Amino acid sequence: xxxxSPEDRCKNFDEVPLGYTVELAQREASRCLQCKKPACRQGCxxxxxIPAFIRLIVEGDFVGSxxxxxxxxxxxxxxxxxxxxxxxxxxxCILGKRFEPVAxxxxxxxxxxxxxxxxxxxxxxxxxxTGKRVAVVGGGPxxxxxxxxxxxxxxxxxxxxxxxxxxxxLVYGIPEFRLPKAIVRAEVDFVRRLGxxxxxxxxxxxxxxxxxxxxxxxxxxxxxxxxxxxxxxxEGENLNGIYSANEYLTRVNLMKAYRFPEMDTPVARSRxxxxxxxxxxxxxxxxxxxxxxxxxxxxxxxxxxxxxARDEEIHHAEExxxxxxxxxxxxxxxxxxxxxxxxxxxxxxxxxxxxASGRRRPVPIEGSEFVIEVDTVIVAIGNQANPLxxxxxxxxxxxxxxxIVADEETGKTSRDGVFAGGDIVTxxxxxxxxxxxxxxxxxxxxxFLRGEGKKL
Amino acid sequence: MYPIVKKQRLAPEVxxxxxxxxxxxxxxxxxxxxxxxxxxxxxxxxxxxxxxDRERGTITLIFQEVGVSTKKLGLLNEGEAISDCVGPLGxxxxxxxxxxxxxxxxxxGIAPIYPVxxxxxxxxxxxxxxxxxxxxxxxxxxxxxxxxxDEVLVTTDDGSYRRKGFVTDVLKQLVDGGEQxxxxxxxxxxxxxxxxxxxxxxxxxHTVVSLNPIMMDGTxxxxxxxxxxxxxxxxxxxxxxxxxxxxxxxxxxxxRQQMYLGQEKEARERMGHCRAERDA
Numbered sequence: 001x002x003x004x005s006p007e008d009r010c011k012n013f014d015e016v017p018l019g020y021t022v023e024l025a026q027r028e029a030s031r032c033l034q035c036k037k038p039a040c041r042q043g044c045x046x047x048x049x050i051p052a053f054i055r056l057i058v059e060g061d062f063v064g065s066x067x068x069x070x071x072x073x074x075x076x077x078x079x080x081x082x083x084x085x086x087x088x089x090x091x092x093c094i095l096g097k098r099f100e101p102v103a104x105x106x107x108x109x110x111x112x113x114x115x116x117x118x119x120x121x122x123x124x125x126x127x128x129x130t131g132k133r134v135a136v137v138g139g140g141p142x143x144x145x146x147x148x149x150x151x152x153x154x155x156x157x158x159x160x161x162x163x164x165x166x167x168x169x170l171v172y173g174i175p176e177f178r179l180p181k182a183i184v185r186a187e188v189d190f191v192r193r194l195g196x197x198x199x200x201x202x203x204x205x206x207x208x209x210x211x212x213x214x215x216x217x218x219x220x221x222x223x224x225x226x227x228x229x230x231x232x233x234x235e236g237e238n239l240n241g242i243y244s245a246n247e248y249l250t251r252v253n254l255m256k257a258y259r260f261p262e263m264d265t266p267v268a269r270s271r272x273x274x275x276x277x278x279x280x281x282x283x284x285x286x287x288x289x290x291x292x293x294x295x296x297x298x299x300x301x302x303x304x305x306x307x308x309a310r311d312e313e314i315h316h317a318e319e320x321x322x323x324x325x326x327x328x329x330x331x332x333x334x335x336x337x338x339x340x341x342x343x344x345x346x347x348x349x350x351x352x353x354x355x356a357s358g359r360r361r362p363v364p365i366e367g368s369e370f371v372i373e374v375d376t377v378i379v380a381i382g383n384q385a386n387p388l389x390x391x392x393x394x395x396x397x398x399x400x401x402x403x404i405v406a407d408e409e410t411g412k413t414s415r416d417g418v419f420a421g422g423d424i425v426t427x428x429x430x431x432x433x434x435x436x437x438x439x440x441x442x443x444x445x446x447x448f449l450r451g452e453g454k455k456l
Numbered sequence: 457m458y459p460i461v462k463k464q465r466l467a468p469e470v471x472x473x474x475x476x477x478x479x480x481x482x483x484x485x486x487x488x489x490x491x492x493x494x495x496x497x498x499x500x501x502x503x504x505x506x507x508x509d510r511e512r513g514t515i516t517l518i519f520q521e522v523g524v525s526t527k528k529l530g531l532l533n534e535g536e537a538i539s540d541c542v543g544p545l546g547x548x549x550x551x552x553x554x555x556x557x558x559x560x561x562x563x564x565g566i567a568p569i570y571p572v573x574x575x576x577x578x579x580x581x582x583x584x585x586x587x588x589x590x591x592x593x594x595x596x597x598x599x600x601x602x603x604x605x606d607e608v609l610v611t612t613d614d615g616s617y618r619r620k621g622f623v624t625d626v627l628k629q630l631v632d633g634g635e636q637x638x639x640x641x642x643x644x645x646x647x648x649x650x651x652x653x654x655x656x657x658x659x660x661x662h663t664v665v666s667l668n669p670i671m672m673d674g675t676x677x678x679x680x681x682x683x684x685x686x687x688x689x690x691x692x693x694x695x696x697x698x699x700x701x702x703x704x705x706x707x708x709x710x711x712r713q714q715m716y717l718g719q720e721k722e723a724r725e726r727m728g729h730c731r732a733e734r735d736a
Contacts, residue, residue, distance in 0.1 A: 228677060388694070
């Protein structure tokens with residue numbers, strides 16, 4: 001797929017991959033073998049009829065292709081961009097055994113983009129109104145998917161979103177250059193047009209509680225994500241210039257600090273930034289800091305093969321000149337009199353025996369301390385469950401990490417009529433997995449609302 | 457959108473806005489804050505709630521026009537609206553039967569100390585309020601505090617009204633004069649809250665302060681507001697904003713508050729240019 005050159009894109013927040021032209025899309029689509037028993041479908045958590053939408057591209061019915069996608073996936077332009085297809089649909093593509101798998105994600109993106117940019121987006125069929133009302137806590141990918149699916153089934157869903165804009169990680173976390181916010185807005189508008197109401201600025205647990213919601217709604221779905229940042233709790237971590245990735249990305253993506261002072265939210269003007277971590281959030285943070293003009297070092301305690309980030313993201317980061325300091329771990333931060341960070345003291349690591357996660361455990365090399373001079377540090381070592389909803393909902397069972405305990409197939413929690421899905425249940429995972437959980441919960445809530453709940 | 461139903465100037469650069477926000481009004485408790493975004497290019501800023509009216513569904517915000525966001529907020533008139541209001545956020549003040557409670561409000565901190573004093577009085581405590589400002593012009597709500605306090609002591613830095621001196625001078629006189637103080641609340645500039653905490657530490661009076669670090673979301677998802685309390689990192693928006701004043705690292709807090717000074721100045725200057733151009 002054509003993309004912006006690394007030299008150009010380092011200076012802007014425009015999308016990196018430019019998308020397929022009609023010709024490229026049709027050429028790629030025609031590679032699909034249209035398997036009788038398509039293996040690719042088992043890899044898609046939102047159950048897209050992959051051969052069918054690809055066939056419509058071959059036939060030139062691009063809008064029809066988008067509608068086919070939207071039969072099961074409410075956010076195809078998002079998924080086509082941010083899904084790790086190599087671990088999902090494309091992993092199972094039969095062509096992948098000997099050749100490149102069909103570029104399912106890119107084709108999904110093409111069809112969704114085509115529909116959005118070529119006239120009216122049509123609505124699917126919506127079932128007869130059941131009069132049942134469902135409150136959805138959190139307007140991220142899981143909440144949006146569930147609300148949209150329930151709306152199609154004839155129920156009335158209202159999303160309660162804590163921030164001023166719905167979208168969750170799609171608007172505050174994933175940068176503009178990977179997922180333009182205009183596209184998120186368009187897909188959220190599609191969900192609204194299905195009849196879903198979205199109430200922004202509602203922090204459930206503070207503004208209103210789950211129990212209060214249950215007074216007027218027939219069921220509640222909790223999808224508040226894993227939005228609480230993890231710090232390392234090492235010396236100097238509260239110095240000025242040290243951010244959680246959540247804060248850094250929210251300032252830049254949601255608040256558009258990259259357009260300061262045209263936008264009111266500021267962000268550090270870094271000369272040299274260090275990003276701690278090796279996941280997608282670390283790559284997003286590093287590439288964001290690069291676009292804001294910094295020289296960026298990515299510090300990761302294991303080696304390249306253990307990095308949890310997608311290969312494509314690592315590759316893009318390298319192309320953009322992010323310097324990787326692998327097998328390295330910060331042990332403390334140094335600061336000046338005014339309280340600004342000036343250096344990250346790190347240790348070199350080597351890999352020992354595999355740990356519980358199956359990855360080889362990093363072991364510090366004694367006496368290997370060295371200092372990287374920096375003016376900005378972005379800590380991207382993970383997120384955990386935000387306790388606001390569990391803490392304000394008596395009887396809602398959580399595990400020892402604070403995640404809500406919910407049935408994997410139905411999303412049922414320990415509270416009657418309360419369902420949960422996405423990162424608040426699984427811990428930080430992917431957008432598409434959160435959407436898959438929502439699809440399953442939507443079916444269970446539908447059964448519950450139709451009075452079959454007790455028979456489950 | 458959150459319409460402004462009342463606007464009142466309390467002092468030069470200090471404004472009161474009453475805003476329709478029924479969900480926040482219904483839940484608000486003393487000590488809690490809210491986050492607002494004036495308009496679309498706007499940033500999210502925290503303001504501690506000064507008052508609320510559950511029946512009318514309104515909240516009262518009092519702020520000093522110091523930066524771009526508060527200046528923009530000050531330009532809004534009755535009938536106009538604030539783009540986003542979120543809350544109530546943070547923990548409510550711990551209200552209990554302590555005996556004698558001293559509520560100290562400094563500068564614009566006089567506003568959020570009012571609901572604390574009211575709630576402590578309603579719980580049966582003897583409430584002594586100490587309020588102070590740089591000069592007479594910056595004082596407000598003395599009458600409102602009198603209505604919820606057993607005693608109100610007012611001071612000005614320059615002596616232009618009542619006493620001359622800081623709120624700490626008044627507190628010291630009070631305690632040295634034999635007043636048995638069971639708990640103290642202080643809300644105001646960090647230097648003031650620190651001075652109060654230092655003083656009460658000597659006297660062994662438990663002291664609660666309401667911290668005002670930089671915030672963004674206000675719901676615990678970013679850590680911009682992190683402060684060190686008793687050697688541990690806490691997020692003021694969800695763990696506070698009230699903490700034990702004897703355990704707060706005030707120096708660290710003051711340094712973190714300075715983080716965007718340069719950019720704040722730049723934004724103010726830019727706003728000045730825009731207004732000058734528009735007025736020309």
